[in-house]
Amino acid sequence: DVQMTQSPYNLVASPGESVSINCKASKSISKYLAWYQQKPGKTNKLLIYDGSTLQSGIPSRFRGSGSGTDFTLTIRSLEPEDFGLYYCQQHNEYPLTFGSGTKLEIK
Amino acid sequence: EVQLVESGGDLVKPGRSLKLSCLASGFTFTNYGVSWIRQAPGKGLEWIASISSSSSYIYYADTVKGRFTISRDNAKNTLYLQMTGLRSEDSALYYCTRGNYELLDAWGQGTSVTVSS
Numbered sequence: 001d002v003q004m005t006q007s008p009y010n011l012v013a014s015p016g017e018s019v020s021i022n023c024k025a026s027k028s029i030s031k032y033l034a035w036y037q038q039k040p041g042k043t044n045k046l047l048i049y050d051g052s053t054l055q056s057g058i059p060s061r062f063r064g065s066g067s068g069t070d071f072t073l074t075i076r077s078l079e080p081e082d083f084g085l086y087y088c089q090q091h092n093e094y095p096l097t098f099g100s101g102t103k104l105e106i107k
Numbered sequence: 108e109v110q111l112v113e114s115g116g117d118l119v120k121p122g123r124s125l126k127l128s129c130l131a132s133g134f135t136f137t138n139y140g141v142s143w144i145r146q147a148p149g150k151g152l153e154w155i156a157s158i159s160s161s162s163s164y165i166y167y168a169d170t171v172k173g174r175f176t177i178s179r180d181n182a183k184n185t186l187y188l189q190m191t192g193l194r195s196e197d198s199a200l201y202y203c204t205r206g207n208y209e210l211l212d213a214w215g216q217g218t219s220v221t222v223s224s
Contacts, residue, residue: 027153032209038152039140043215044152044202044211045214046210046211046212046213087151089154089211091210095168099151100151
């Protein structure tokens, strides 16, 4: 199984700042990495797939990069509504596996 | 609007069975694979099972293989998860998700399963 190691566990940032979340796969997953946002009272949202492809309707301040084993989600110019939990997931093979999550808190 | 509405969650005793359902609307159900993902209280996301659009391909996590069965009824736009031999570690919020190519591009709100004596 592909283990996904996500960091940091927690992030605190102010509106307007940029933050990065990292995800490392235990073996190469080519480009097949997705990022999801989880917020209370909302359904989970797919943000990025194939490492860097923005899902329809997602603001361009979300940017994904990386390939192979190392991936990064960057959120530029943070908005207050960006708080929540973020998960990476490899979509290269079964079993599908997720990172442990990053909690983003807005100052 | 794409909607996935789960139901069937309950409080059950260890060893018992439970069947979850997910009613899909707002899209052509037969065009998509669907999956179940669960999240234990305060924990992360765990994939547990996926089924392809025509039920030709089915995959399970090792943690549920042999105990859980995923199925779908395309005529009813409904996904199911039959759970048997439930354990306390199966307690979680169970999400229905849609997606092809192992992506999960739409999620339901989840249905809660608690396994406790």
